[in-house]
Amino acid sequence: MALVAAGIGGTAVAGFGLAFGRDIYKTTKKNVELIALLLAAAICPFVGGRGLVRGHDRGFLGTIFLTVLGSLLLIAAGLCAATLLMFGVLVLVTDDKLDSPFLLALLGAFVVTALLVGIGIVVGLVQRPKRLKTIAVGKFNERFLEENGFRETDGDDITHYDDCGQALRFLEAHPDRLVFMAVGRRGKRAFIDLDQDGRMVGYSGIK
Incomplete structure (x- = not known):
């Protein structure tokens, strides 16, 4: 009987908990x-x-x-x-x-x-x-x-100018370098080399 009573009590508690949860949901929703x-x-x-x-x-x-x-x-x-x-x-x-x-x-x-x-x-x-x-x-x-004469723009076609005034468009980032397209110079690229911590360590110029 003790176990049966415990089972009934557990069911009652569970039912109360579900009802309480529904009440809280309705309250918080409003x-x-x-x-x-x-x-x-x-x-x-x-x-x-x-x-x-x-x-x-x-x-x-x-x-x-x-x-x-x-x-x-x-x-x-x-x-x-x-x-x-x-x-x-x-x-x-x-x-x-x-x-x-x-x-x-x-x-x-x-x-x-x-x-x-x-x-x-x-x-x-x-x-x-x-x-x-x-x-x-x-x-x-x-x-x-700043020391290497880079200037950033707010444009999409031209995102940067290097120290020579060459227009650049940022293309993609790799763990070891940033890649730019030289605007107006077909097939030419420029790279900023990165160390293992992401520090910029060198600019390749247009290649």
Whole structure:
């Protein structure tokens, strides 16, 4: 009988869970604000934590306002959203019988937000070396193009001019070089050689 009762109870619980899930779906479908709160509570702390440490190509003011303050604002927004959600759940579940549901909601939201921030920081630290390397290579290549007289255009037919004023059209990128077509010179190509890290190390001229 105990096993039979447990089986019936399990069926009842499963049925209740399905009904509860359908009710939540109907509610969220009609409630855009709830969806926005859920997304903010889940995403903002992670993005904020990751943004603090993953590495950016920003100056002093950009670091202060975007990296630090921007990330902290995202974390704060996530905390607020999580607090509102948990407060609403506590009020519904306990029928407003708790003495301090807001404080409990704030505590729970703080724990969840801290966990998401921690995950974001770990992900950011993992991404940081590759991002900083990419930023450094990008700056190196900008100097290479400037020192070698390359000028970039906004066009499609002509994308660059080299130091001799030759019009070039960028065609494709390979691991070891970038390929350009010499515009107006049939069958002629030009190449920028790359090292294994993607740094520009030489320009072939027109061939």
